[in-house]
Amino acid sequence: MSIRTRITLFGLAVVTVAVTLFCLLVYGLISKGVGEDRDEALAVRATDAVAALADAQPSALEVGPDPLPVAPIDPGISTDPFLIVLDADGRVISSTGAVAGQPPVIPASVLAAADAGSATATVRAGTAQRPGPPLRVNVRPWQRPDLERSGYVVAAQSTTRVYLDRLGIGVFLAIAGVVAVLAAAVAIWIVLGRALRPLRRMAAIADEIGRSQDLNRRLPDLRSRDSLGGLSSSFNGMLDRLAAAHQQLATALAAQLRFTADASHELRTPLTTIRNNAGFLLRHDDAHEHDRDAALRDIAGESERMSRLVDNLLTLARADAGQQLRLDPIDLGGLAEAVTRQAEALHPDRQIRYARTPTAAIAGDEDALRQLLWILVDNAVKHTAAGGTVWVTVTQRGHSAQLNVADDGCGIPAGAEQRIFDRFYRADEARSPGGAGLGLAIARWIAEQHDGHILAANNDRGGATFVAELPAAAEPAAGSEPPAAADRSA
Numbered sequence: 059m060s061i062r063t064r065i066t067l068f069g070l071a072v073v074t075v076a077v078t079l080f081c082l083l084v085y086g087l088i089s090k091g092v093g094e095d096r097d098e099a100l101a102v103r104a105t106d107a108v109a110a111l112a113d114a115q116p117s118a119l120e121v122g123p124d125p126l127p128v129a130p131i132d133p134g135i136s137t138d139p140f141l142i143v144l145d146a147d148g149r150v151i152s153s154t155g156a157v158a159g160q161p162p163v164i165p166a167s168v169l170a171a172a173d174a175g176s177a178t179a180t181v182r183a184g185t186a187q188r189p190g191p192p193l194r195v196n197v198r199p200w201q202r203p204d205l206e207r208s209g210y211v212v213a214a215q216s217t218t219r220v221y222l223d224r225l226g227i228g229v230f231l232a233i234a235g236v237v238a239v240l241a242a243a244v245a246i247w248i249v250l251g252r253a254l255r256p257l258r259r260m261a262a263i264a265d266e267i268g269r270s271q272d273l274n275r276r277l278p279d280l281r282s283r284d285s286l287g288g289l290s291s292s293f294n295g296m297l298d299r300l301a302a303a304h305q306q307l308a309t310a311l312a313a314q315l316r317f318t319a320d321a322s323h324e325l326r327t328p329l330t331t332i333r334n335n336a337g338f339l340l341r342h343d344d345a346h347e348h349d350r351d352a353a354l355r356d357i358a359g360e361s362e363r364m365s366r367l368v369d370n371l372l373t374l375a376r377a378d379a380g381q382q383l384r385l386d387p388i389d390l391g392g393l394a395e396a397v398t399r400q401a402e403a404l405h406p407d408r409q410i411r412y413a414r415t416p417t418a419a420i421a422g423d424e425d426a427l428r429q430l431l432w433i434l435v436d437n438a439v440k441h442t443a444a445g446g447t448v449w450v451t452v453t454q455r456g457h458s459a460q461l462n463v464a465d466d467g468c469g470i471p472a473g474a475e476q477r478i479f480d481r482f483y484r485a486d487e488a489r490s491p492g493g494a495g496l497g498l499a500i501a502r503w504i505a506e507q508h509d510g511h512i513l514a515a516n517n518d519r520g521g522a523t524f525v526a527e528l529p530a531a532a533e534p535a536a537g538s539e540p541p542a543a544a545d546r547s548a
Contacts, residue, residue: 062250066243073242081231089224096220097178100139100196104176104213107141108200111211119207121149130156133183134191137219142212143200144169155214157183157190162214164195169210172197180217192217260293273301325367328360373429373500383423383507387531390420390427390459391452397431398450407444410435414452419531420459422508430504433497434463434524441522442467458510459530465521475514501526 111119131140131154140155142162148169153161162183171177177197183190193214201208260277267275276297277290335353339345345353391414398412431450438448442465451462470478477483481499498514501524505512510528517523 062247062254065250066246069246070239070243073246074239077235077238077242081235085224085228085231088227092220092223092227096194096215097196100194100213100215101176101178101198103139103141104196104198104211107143107211107213108198111143111200111202114202116205119143119145119151119202119205119209121145121151125150125152125161126156126159127154130154132156133162133193133214133216133218137216137222139213139215142214143209144212145207145209148210151209162190162193164197164210164212168195168197172199172210175199183214194220256290260290264293267297273297273304325364328364328367331360332357332364367496371496373503383426383504385421385423385508388420388422388424388427390422390461390528391415393424393427394431394450394452394461397428397435401432401435401439401448405439408439408442409445409447410439410450411447412450415454420508420528421531422528423504426504426507430501430526431461431463433501434461434526437497437524438463438465438467438522441465441469446521454530457530459528461526461528462523464517464519464523466517466519467521469516469520470514470522478514479512 131138133140133155134157140153142153142155142164143151144164145151148164148166150161155162162181165181168177168179168181171179175198178195179197180192180194183193194217195212195214198211198213199208200211263275263277267273276294335356338353339350342349395412395414398410402408402410435448435450442448447466449462449464451460453460453462474483479498479502481496502512505526505528508528510526512524512526514522514524
């Protein structure tokens with residue numbers, strides 16, 4: 059059963075109950091009013107008749123042989139009211155109505171109840187052998203002290219009139235109720251059809267999106283502030299988030315596949331070299347000592363290169379897994395000075411100069427920042443010829459500490475200023491012997507982990523300049539000593 063049918067049936071049940079209660083209430087009120095109106099009319103007739111008897115001739119108050127008029131009212135076939143005048147003994151003086159040719163008989167108990175002033179009751183006209191129709195009567199006593207006469211006036215009317223009036227009211231209310239329920243059912247069905255039309259469209263579009271997997275499709279804008287408009291907006295918002303998540307997932311998957319392929323390619327070269335040289339040594343036990351030393355040096359060099367590559371891959375894997383660095387107050391200037399001093403010792407054929415401002419303190423991870431410095435310095439040394447110069451400076455500008463590493467080497471190829479931070483990207487294979495293209499990607503991750511960023515551009519000396527901008531600490535690190543020398547990170 060569809061939701062439209064269920065809601066229609068529920069609404070129809072509610073309307074039916076409401077209409078039924080309303081019709082019953084109206085029927086009860088009108089029926090009561092009809093009966094009260096009839097009783098009041100009979101009471102008025104009886105009162106008028108009593109007043110008329112006060113001026114009647116004495117002969118009109120005598121019990122005669124024929125109390126009926128020429129054409130009496132028969133309550134069996136007529137609903138008109140009629141009057142009966144009785145003496146004190148209950149004998150009929152006159153009657154304008156008759157049942158089977160005889161004046162109706164009023165029970166003595168009703169006449170006795172009227173002695174208190176008036177009495178209203180429903181009686182059965184006629185006799186036990188020939189019962190007549192039920193009559194509604196209003197009985198009032200009359201008196202003529204001047205004639206020493208008294209009796210009763212009975213205003214009577216067949217109950218068929220009230221029954222027919224109530225029947226007509228009931229039929230009218232029943233027909234009106236049925237029409238109202240049917241009209242409500244049609245209205246509910248039509249209104250629900252119009253109201254649920256956007257939902258059917260949403261369901262159809264959602265099915266099409268599911269079949270086609272086209273997350274760029276959207277539901278139409280209903281331009282309304284009701285629940286359907288909110289549902290459409292929420293559904294479109296969900297599709298936006300799903301599309302963004304799908305795009306991110308596709309991008310991440312493509313990057314992972316590319317990363318895996320690049321890593322496999324980078325690892326294949328040192329493994330091939332090691333395997334070839336090891337095979338050479340195994341096959342030539344009598345190889346010349348010079349050849350053996352060369353093979354062993356190749357194995358050691360490639361093993362070191364592969365070890366650095368694996369370390370870098372592990373670092374990037376931790377970065378992809380959401381590794382968070384622990385940030386402590388660090389004197390960036392002192393750290394840069396220590397790394398520069400070590401680099402000068404490792405590269406005596408390069409001039410590595412250092413300058414700093416007195417206050418360059420940040421909240422950072424010492425090991426990660428040391429690795430960042432070594433990556434930038436090593437990169438500058440690799441792209442600088444023998445006798446070249448590398449400048450390392452640390453400055454503080456406002457709320458930022460800037461680490462600048464510049465060289466006078468060959469510079470960055472045009473258009474590669476951003477790509478050099480991608481994993482496994484090498485601008486010039488000839489200028490990066492033995493490199494895997496992971497160092498600058500790690501440097502960018504370290505900078506981002508410190509809520510900073512890193513940029514690269516060519517300088518006016520022809521070389522490249524790398525600028526890592528990191529948020530400065532609230533207060534400079536006081537009393538910090540230059541960090542101890544550490545092994546250089548590749």
